[in-house]
Amino acid sequence: MTSRFLLSGSGGQGVISLAILLAQAASLYGGHNAVQTQAYGPEARGGATRSDVIISDNEILFPQVLHPDVLVSLTNQACAKFLPLIRPNGIMLFDSDLVQPERRMDAHYVGLPMHREVVAKFHKTQALNICVLGVLLSLTKIVDVDAVRKCLTDKFKPAFHEANNQALDLGLQLGESVERVW
Amino acid sequence: MTSRFLLSGSGGQGVISLAILLAQAASLYGGHNAVQTQAYGPEARGGATRSDVIISDNEILFPQVLHPDVLVSLTNQACAKFLPLIRPNGIMLFDSDLVQPERRMDAHYVGLPMHREVVAKFHKTQALNICVLGVLLSLTKIVDVDAVRKCLTDKFKPAFHEANNQALDLGLQLGESVERVW
Numbered sequence: 001m002t003s004r005f006l007l008s009g010s011g012g013q014g015v016i017s018l019a020i021l022l023a024q025a026a027s028l029y030g031g032h033n034a035v036q037t038q039a040y041g042p043e044a045r046g047g048a049t050r051s052d053v054i055i056s057d058n059e060i061l062f063p064q065v066l067h068p069d070v071l072v073s074l075t076n077q078a079c080a081k082f083l084p085l086i087r088p089n090g091i092m093l094f095d096s097d098l099v100q101p102e103r104r105m106d107a108h109y110v111g112l113p114m115h116r117e118v119v120a121k122f123h124k125t126q127a128l129n130i131c132v133l134g135v136l137l138s139l140t141k142i143v144d145v146d147a148v149r150k151c152l153t154d155k156f157k158p159a160f161h162e163a164n165n166q167a168l169d170l171g172l173q174l175g176e177s178v179e180r181v182w
Numbered sequence: 183m184t185s186r187f188l189l190s191g192s193g194g195q196g197v198i199s200l201a202i203l204l205a206q207a208a209s210l211y212g213g214h215n216a217v218q219t220q221a222y223g224p225e226a227r228g229g230a231t232r233s234d235v236i237i238s239d240n241e242i243l244f245p246q247v248l249h250p251d252v253l254v255s256l257t258n259q260a261c262a263k264f265l266p267l268i269r270p271n272g273i274m275l276f277d278s279d280l281v282q283p284e285r286r287m288d289a290h291y292v293g294l295p296m297h298r299e300v301v302a303k304f305h306k307t308q309a310l311n312i313c314v315l316g317v318l319l320s321l322t323k324i325v326d327v328d329a330v331r332k333c334l335t336d337k338f339k340p341a342f343h344e345a346n347n348q349a350l351d352l353g354l355q356l357g358e359s360v361e362r363v364w
Binding site for chain 2: 024026028038039040041059060063064
């Protein structure tokens with residue numbers, strides 16, 4: 001089984017950190033192989049931030065994601081750019097307040113008010129990417145939740161542990177509210 | 183011109199952050215294309231941290247570094263693992279206190295006491311990766327120094343600006359002390 005993630009948004013939304021967390025949790029804590037990539041080019045200047053993660057139990061021969069199984073878009077600009085790449089039957093996770101995707105692709109559209117819920121709970125947006133990680137875990141079961149908690153505990157200072165766990169729980173709850181059709 | 187960097191060390195030395203900084207400075211601020219990758223697999227667990235950066239003015243078709251033009255190794259374990267991959271005439275930058283490389287490859291060996299100098303100046307090691315970045319800029323001229331300063335200013339909070347600039351200057355000075363033979 002190989003899962004290809006394309007995570008996209010604007011600078012400052014923590015997309016790259018999210019990609020690194022997902023790759024490290026899956027590999028160092030979850031026992032899978034993982035590759036995480038980001039490309040910067042003329043198109044990246046002033047545009048959407050993108051980071052790719054591939055998780056597999058086999059060797060990963062080509063580290064770039066051409067067609068994601070799971071696309072995350074946290075801005076309209078990112079969504080417009082990357083939605084055409086999604087695989088048939090892929091999962092398109094977007095922020096339902098910030099993104100209005102065209103519904104013309106053969107994909108499972110999952111819109112959740114992640115940004116709004118994070119601001120309501122924490123009065124700041126720093127934990128948004130951890131919340132998104134929780135949603136991804138809920139939707140894909142790609143990594144064991146306890147492995148992710150261990151990763152978060154090891155990577156962050158103790159002062160962040162409680163908020164990180166709460167943000168992860170928030171994402172898990174939001175994810176559980178989604179009707180599975182895949 | 184395409185330059186391939188393999189940056190390696192142990193977890194906590196800031197190798198991944200260094201890779202991201204180098205790629206962003208080169209692309210978003212320096213006008214080049216850049217790809218930054220890290221792979222995590224069974225070999226990554228408990229072993230050396232590695233992150234690859236490719237900087238080019240052409241399109242980057244394959245994002246992984248098989249044979250680096252520039253290898254950075256901040257631990258002996260990383261050095262032993264990755265030194266065999268270096269290109270003929272490549273630059274092997276290592277910490278001269280922490281790493282004792284075998285001298286059997288056809289490479290330019292540049293050993294500098296970066297860790298010791300950073301600790302002497304800042305009484306902590308957080309700025310080590312910025313110092314390494316300064317050395318890399320000095321040795322390769324891959325990105326304009328002012329573009330890197332702008333990148334550091336935009337990415338970090340004001341409280342870090344002075345220390346970051348000092349660490350970059352320290353690296354630039356250390357790099358200038360090296361006799362160029364390439």
